[in-house]
Amino acid sequence: MTHVPIIVVTGATSGIGQLAAIELARRGAHIVFIARNEARAATTRATIEAAAPGTRVDVHYADFANLDTVASAAHEISSSYERIDVLINNAGIHAFEQRITTDGFAEMIAVNYVAPWLLTNILRKKMIESAPSRIVTVASEASRRAGDFVPRRAILDRTPFTRLGSSKMYGQTKLMNIMFSLELARQLQATGVAVNCLCPGFNVTGLGRELGFAAVLERVLRTLNIGNPERGAGIIVKLATDPEFGLVSGGYFSVKDTKPLVPIAAGNDISARKELWSITSALLSERWPVPAAP
DSSP: OOOOOEEEEESOSSHHHHHHHHHHHHTTOEEEEEESOHHHHHHHHHHHHHHSTTOOEEEEEOOTTOHHHHHHHHHHHHHHOSOOSEEEEOOOOOOSSOOBOTTSSBHHHIIIIIHHHHHHHHHHHHHHHTOSEEEEEEOOGGGGGOOSOOHHHHHTOOOOOOSTTHHHHHHHHHHHHHHHHHHHHHHTTTTTEEEEEEEOOOOOTTTTTTOTTHHHHHHHHHHTTOSOHHHHHHHHHHHHHOGGGGSOOSEEEETTTTOBOOOOGGGGOHHHHHHHHHHHHHHHHTTSOOOOOO
């Protein structure tokens, strides 16, 4: 009997996440995606099923700005499937003003970093039990705009910012994605779980959803063939499925020919990565405990 891989995807209701989910479904995967909006979830399910007739598509609901819903969805997913072959952490936002979540985090930090950290660690035991398996996280070379990075200050940062000042915080969240992925890879050595992250390059799909002129700009860029989202989706699919990336762990890869990238200083510092992990774990563990891994 042919094994049908079960692939969990976040951020699949639009952009490169949806394109990746469609391609993975075409390749025979059972797609499990997390959505916050029922209407968009229904549209996404229909789109995937139309592109890959006969594929199994399941939806679970969570709002990444609300960690209670993330934990609930993670436990639901863990108990619903015998195994998880691939977890793709793709969901993210670039906010142009500071908003604070009900859990007390800056929204960008919650959605881009804290939520995927929590989701992954609740599913960690299942991923180990499912080995060989993979965890793929979408980071970005925008991390190079993170500035001076101090782990505790960064994760707790709630400083107001303007549209022009938003890039630094976005960059810090993408740097935290890299640090999280590389530290998780270190922790999961010899478990059979391959953990890698990537920069998808510039993609026009979903560009600046909070910008009023985003739709017009996206059409112009598409006409000029700039920022083709198929490239960003393609590297996600590669890391999730290509045999060579099942044997590599702890990598950070470019959309350009999947070449290895070297993160900026904090991302390349094992002690900083451990510190960020420890702080995140301490902030979350009391309210959202993570199942013990085997």
